[in-house]
């Protein structure tokens with residue numbers, strides 16, 4: 028029986044309950060993180076927890092749980108649930124209070140986390156995925172990893188309904204990011220992705236890919252690109268904590284280059300996998 032962690036205790040998932048007055052439920056008033064588990068160990072969880080603290084600060088939820096406690100909870104969830112490869116999800120909401128939009132006085136944040144298995148190293152999507160372009164309908168603080176995600180739910184549902192793996196969101200033709208990933212292109216050997224701002228989430232995987240690219244001598248340009256430029260790119264790829272680096276071989280009904288995963292993409296994926304394996308040994 029899967030075990031989760033809720034407000035300080037490990038409990039069976041089926042016995043974990045939160046109030047209907049939780050502001051996460053009422054308003055999407057909360058933030059979250061997802062970190063990968065490889066070889067039974069957390070990958071880059073410290074970086075995810077730095078971003079959690081930033082998200083909490085951005086929306087004024089007290090950051091009460093020390094990083095060391097979160098790390099222990101996350102690792103215990105992976106271990107207790109026998110998750111050798113997969114993810115740990117964690118969420119913090121503002122807490123339970125009578126429904127009223129402004130922050131309630133004296134509210135205690137709700138915190139929970141759970142683990143799930145997922146194939147990461149041998150992901151069949153490494154053969155190439157298709158993205159569906161959709162308008163980015165979100166708000167102006169996409170840098171906060173908020174649980175208010177109706178726009179992404181709709182974007183990713185459109186992608187799924189069209190048989191695509193992921194949505195590629197754009198503002199008037201300028202690519203922002205994937206529904207739950209960052210998007211990149213390669214042009215003339217240069218890796219290109221949108222610079223971080225309040226328009227996108229600063230992906231932890233994005234940071235790691237930038238580091239790997241620098242180490243591998245792959246030129247990088249942090250610059251926004253258009254949907255048209257993505258369609259004409261030599262390579263397109265996406266990154267996230269639970270997909271690592273995946274080749275994008277089709278966008279809408281258009282095939283990228285010759286339709287095969289590109290060499291720079293596969294080099295970055297291999298380097299990402301090697302790093303993940305090394306750090307979790």
Ligand code: PMP
Pocket residue numbers: 061204205206207208209227228229230231232233266267268269
């Ligand atoms: N952008 C969005 C909108 C996301 O939801 C995610 C995944 N949480 C990412 C980018 C990728 O971030 P990370 O590499 O930290 O998983």
